[in-house]
Amino acid sequence: xxxxEQDPGPLSVPEGAIVSLNCTYSNSAxxxxxxxxxxxRKGPELLMYTYSSGNKEDGRFTAQxxxxxxxxxxxxxxxxxxxxxTYLCAIFDExxxxxxxxxxxxxxxxxx
Amino acid sequence: DGGITQSPKYLFxxxxxxxxxxxxxxxxxxxxxxxxxxxxxxxxxIYYSQIVNDFQKGDIAEGYxxxxxxxxxxxxxxxxxQKNPTAFYLCASRDRGLYGANVLTFGAGSRLTVL
Numbered sequence: 205x206x207x208x209e210q211d212p213g214p215l216s217v218p219e220g221a222i223v224s225l226n227c228t229y230s231n232s233a234x235x236x237x238x239x240x241x242x243x244x245r246k247g248p249e250l251l252m253y254t255y256s257s258g259n260k261e262d263g264r265f266t267a268q269x270x271x272x273x274x275x276x277x278x279x280x281x282x283x284x285x286x287x288x289x290t291y292l293c294a295i296f297d298e299x300x301x302x303x304x305x306x307x308x309x310x311x312x313x314x315x316x
Numbered sequence: 317d318g319g320i321t322q323s324p325k326y327l328f329x330x331x332x333x334x335x336x337x338x339x340x341x342x343x344x345x346x347x348x349x350x351x352x353x354x355x356x357x358x359x360x361x362i363y364y365s366q367i368v369n370d371f372q373k374g375d376i377a378e379g380y381x382x383x384x385x386x387x388x389x390x391x392x393x394x395x396x397x398q399k400n401p402t403a404f405y406l407c408a409s410r411d412r413g414l415y416g417a418n419v420l421t422f423g424a425g426s427r428l429t430v431l
Contacts, residue, residue: 210431212356228404236418238394238419240422245425245427246424246425247320247322247406247408247422247423247424247425248359248406248418249422250419250421251413252427255348255421260377272385289367292358292359296418298427302347302364302366302410303349303361303364304349304408304418304420306351306358306359309358316425
């Protein structure tokens, strides 16, 4: 079983739609959860991060962590064409490796 | 402006040649990372370094080498032993952000194509 699993999409939605992106993970000890956004041919940029369980909101974006289900989500409200990108979930493994484990990424296209 | 600079942005290589990708950061971060990105496979860790003069293999280190002689620099050499080197390479550095979260900052990437 992969440590982090993410539906690769692609996902196509009309402008203004609510988008839900999801990942599951296997290790219940993980505490730090992040979402990165990557535009085509660019490096990923940090969008949201969450410590432990709960929700975090930033403008049109909401990150949600459910540790009991080992499930993380990113919601985008009022989606815009400029939101079209690949969204990568990531979990920081604070064990011996101190490394960030990425999902495969979901390609999102918001149609005007 | 603080950030990570990767060069070159695009690189073409003939089979059997070694190439070195540059990564420089002025963020004063201790840890640096190299990832490889292929379509449908996400980011896979090649090598990482937590401190100067020390580095560890990641998940796909075979055919790659690194050095960390300076805090600011973490070059990656793709050797002729790497069987499938065509990919997008990303360098990152790590800072301990708010609430103890460990955040990676990425460069713009280097796209290597083997002809």
